[in-house]
Amino acid sequence: MVSIEDYGQFETAWCPGCGNHSILEALKRGLVDSGLEPYQILLVSGIGQAAKTVHYLKANVFNGLHGRAVPVASGAKLANQDLKVIVASGDGCNYGEGGNHFLAALRRNIDLTMIVHNNQVYGLTKGQASPTTQEGFVTKAQPEGVASLPFNPIAVAVAMQASFVARGFSGMIDHLAGLIKEALAHEGFALIDVLQPCVSFNKVNTFAWYKQRCYKLPEEYDPTDWQAAMQRAMEWGDRIPLGIIYRNQRPTFESRHSVLKQGPLVRGKTDLKKLEKIMDKFS
Amino acid sequence: MESKEINLLIGGEAGQGLVTIGELLAKSLVRSGYFIVVTQSYHSRIRGGHNTYAIRASGKKIVAPREAVDLLVALNPETVALHKSEISAGGLTIVDTAFKTTSDKCLQVPYLELGEKQFSNVVALGVVSFLLGLELEMVGKALDDAFGKKAPEIAEKNMQILQESYRWCSHQGVNFSKLAPASDIRRRLLMNGNEAIAMGALSAGVKFCSFYPMTPATSIALNLAAQASTMGLVVEQAEDEIAAINMAIGASFAGAPSIVPTSGGGFALMTEGVSLAGMSETPLVIVVAQRPGPATGLPTRTEQADLELVLHSGHGEFPRAIFSPGTVEECFWLTRKAFEVAAKSQGPVFILTDQFLADSARAIEPFDLEGLETVRVGIVEDSADLPYFRYPIYESGISPRLLPGMGKHLVVAGGDEHPIDGHLTEDLSVRKFMVEKRLRKEEEIVAEVVPPEIQGDEKPDLLLVTWGTTKGAILEAAAKLRNDSTRVGTLHFSQVWPLVPQQFLEVLQDAGEVVCVEGNAFGQLARLIRRETGFNFHRRVLRYDGLPITPEYILRALERS
Known part of the structure; x- marks a missing residue:
């Protein structure tokens, strides 16, 4: 039986009080509760404070370029679908630099779990606006306040009928661990947008700010009801819903692919007799 | 009278079916035992414009395109105007009677009498087949192989029009020397550069290909996609080139030998990924099929101007290998080699080709797959x-x-x-x-490293040096010059990085005049060799008008100065 100790303890480079500590804790718990051992998973990240998460627990790891975690994770999953592949990176990495990959991942529905640490600000580069920063937020890079509308990842994912769309909060570790377990069990692309405070650079969306607003979706809420999900997805401000906002049973990319249906590519052999026949067609 | 070789050029608008005619003729010629070199030139559009499909055919091995046209098949009047200056002595132009072209070197074909408008390419096929001296049955079989399975009634009609057009031409008493029968008839394959790269990758055990469509690289991915279910690989069209290279890095990291085909602009987007492959030590094969830049440049033409881009792509310092195949056969073998070197060195390896070779179909000996190994990743x-x-x-x-x-x-x-x-x-x-x-x-x-190929006279008076797809042009130019009692040698780099001076510097130093021949304006190989060895080329023959370098182009350039 796998235990949380199997995932190790590492010294981190994060500020005390950063939401990343709690997300890391919830991730480990979600993995243990899923009965997954470190060698069975692959963690993929990009660049940012959140992207360092993958270095703070035992697992297979690929820490790539800023914004490009999703393509790397997609390629790795297609090569070896026996791996549980998890993307862990921030709002800037996944929604900004990697925005096009996020949209494509929603459409492709490869069986990945994408955990977005969303603190609505850039931490690693010291406090510039992120795609989810709220309007009017003043930074050294946006001295007159952010003029752009914040990106709503939940609404975009629901609108695209992504197969699993959830929101968590770093201040509710048990709840978040439960979401991660559900996402890992889900077959298909699973987004968990995790709200978290940035103690150094976001003095507006603080722990207390989120704590006051976040509420768990009621028991009777039906995440398969797309219209209801769209309504919840647009809810932001005084009240912010947490939980599985939308899910469906769309077939995964892998399940539709004639080659992948037969097993992982990485275990596939090359039959040169077949190639001989293919080449005959050129004569 | 029979010709040792014929250079045929079909010209017309996109959508007139000229590639279909060209491919069927190419197939028939190869099956009849001829060697061919195909050169395709097209506008960046699906309909209209002016496109050409040229086939140089000979009973002897040929390796380069030729400029002078023996048989011009004009599918529209514009083709006559654009190419009449290229017609050789004894050459012939085939036109539609409807063009009302007046010239005694024209064969007026009553297209609409021989077949309805939608079959006019079959009429052209029948007429040209007769003039080349191809057997009707051979062309009929090629036509049937290509379209026989589609709709039986159309296939039947195709065949009927082909026969009628062939016979019609046989009764015209046209004064045109057909091809002398091929002497070395054996089974050969008709394959272009991109097809050979795809086949080479499959033979090496490729399991993953991610790409974003871009001329002239796209057909590599399409050829792989066509065989994906048979050979057990995944070919995925990515959302952009950045995704394509990062997906391939992820797939390769997890153990699937991976290839990424692209062209200049798309490759420019990938360069951060190249650096990631270098740093993370992930094997990766990247094909850069060159076309003229900068920016969008001439999207459907050819150039060899991305050597410096590929050599310096990716920030920071890490090793790499760059192959530059000069023939269809080299496309196959060097792609295999690229996978081996990528696996062994655990990093990015490049194949630099271009539109000319990508689209240039040739007659090649079938590859012997016996005993070939696939890469272990x-x-x-x-x-x-x-x-x-x-x-x-x-x-x-x-x-x-x-x-x-x-x-x-x-x-x-x-x-x-x-x-x-x-x-x-x-x-x-x-x-x-x-x-x-x-x-x-x-x-x-x-x-x-694959050493550069040294051919011709030792310690020559004139040494022609090139890389990549210009190989055939320097070989044939050298052969022509040698006839004029000059000692001529050639040096072709099918791998342009790393350079190993012991393999070639002495050859350069021992030659009289050393000329670098390249399809770019900087003389990029010449600059690279000077940087690495201090050797200064005496002359450069460069071309950057979007067309491939021909033997005639080299001869003209050498005469000029």
């Missing part, structure tokens, strides 16, 4: 000693590579500087060791 091992570290330092610089999920070991890799365990480090002494470890891998690449 990573050591698939269930019982590695734990803990496993991805980047331990050895003399060769190469660290044994295990695959994630294929055992209880953990594989940690990435783009940040790392100690042997693959996690982040800011320890600057580790940094120094790791830079040196990565760079030492170049020695492994150097040990595998």
Whole structure:
């Protein structure tokens, strides 16, 4: 039986009080509760404070370029679908630099779990606006306040009928661990947008700010009801819903692919007799 | 009278079916035992414009295109106007009677009498087949192979019109010398450069291809996609080139030998990924099918101007290999080699080709697959000693590579500087060791370098040097010059990086006049050789008008100065 100790303890480079500590804790718990051992998973990240998460627990790891975690994770999953592949990176990495990959991942529905640490600000580069920063937020890079509308990842994912769309909060570790377990069990692309405070650079969306607003979706809420999900997805401000906002049973990319249906590519052999026949067609 | 060779050019608008005519003729010629060199030139549009499909055919081995046209098949009046100056002595133009062209070197074909408008390309096929001296049955079989399965009534009609047009032409008493029968008839394949790259990749055991469509690279991915279910690989059209290269890096990290085909602009987007492959030590084969830049340039034409881009692509320092095939056969073998070198050196390896070779179909001997090995990526091992570290330092610089999920070991890799365990480090002494470890891998690449091919006279008066797809042009130009009692040699680089001066510097120094022939304006290979060896080329023959370098082009350039 796998235990949380199997995932190790590492010294981190994060500020005390950063939401990343709690997300890391919830991730480990979600993995243990899923009965997954470190060698069975692959963690993929990009660049940012959140992207360092993958270095703070035992697992297979690929820490790539800023914004490009999703393509790397997609390629790795297609090569070896026996791996549980998890993307862990921030709002800037996944929604900004990697925005096009996020949209494509929603459409492709490869069986990945994408955990977005969303603190609505850039931490690693010291406090510039992120795609989810709220309007009017003043930074050294946006001295007159952010003029752009914040990106709503939940609404975009629901609108695209992504197969699993959830929101968590770093201040509710048990709840978040439960979401991660559900996402890992889900077959298909699973987004968990995790709200978290940035103690150094976001003095507006603080722990207390989120704590006051976040509420768990009621028991009777039906995440398969797309219209209801769209309504919840647009809810932001005084009240912010947490939980599985939308899910469906769309077939995964892998399940539709004639080659992948037969097993992982990485275990596939090359039959040169077949190639001989293919080449005959050129004569 | 019979001709030793014929250069045929079909011209018309996109959508007139000229490629279909060209491909059926090419197939029939190859099956009849002829050697061919196809040159395609087209506008960046699906309908209209002016496109050409040229076939140079000969009973003897030929390796380059030729400019003078013996048989011009004009599917529209514009083609006559654009190409009449290229017609050789004894050449003939085939026109539609409806064009009302007046010239005694024209064969007026009553297209609409021989077949309805939608069959006019079959009429042209029948007429040209007769003039070339092809057997009707041979062309009929090629037509049937291509369209026989589609709709039986159309296939039947095709065949009828082909026969009528062929016979019609046979009764015209046209004064045109058909091809002398081929002497060395044997089974050959009709294949272009991009098809050979795809076949080479399949033979090497490629399992993953991600790409974003871009001329002239797209057909590599399409050829792989057509065989994906048979050969067991995944070909995925990515959302952009950045995704394409990062997907391939992910797939390769997890153990699938991966290829990424693209062209200049798309490759420019990929360069951060190239650097990631270098840092994370992930094997990756990248094909850059060149076309003229900068920016969008001439999207459907040819050029050899991305050598410097590929050589310097990706920030930071890491080893790489760059292959530059000169023939369809080299496309196949060097793609295999690229996979081997990528797996061995654990990093990015490039194949530089271009639109000319990508689209240039040739008659080639079938590849012997007997005993060929597929690449082994990573050591698939269930019982590695734990803990496993991805980047331990050895003399060769190469660290044994295990695959994630294929055992209880953990594989940690990435783009940040790392100690042997693959996690982040800011320890600057580790940094120094790791830079040196990565760079030492170049020695492994150097040990595998394909030496440049030296041909012709030893210690020649004139040495023609080139790389990549211009190979055939220097070989044929050299042969022509040699007839004029000059000692002529050639040197062709099918691998342009790393350069190993011991393999060629003496040859350069021993020659009288050394000329670098390249399809770009800078003379990029000449500059690179000077940088690496100090050798200064005496002359450069450069071309950058979007067309491939021909033997005639070289001869003209040499005469001029």
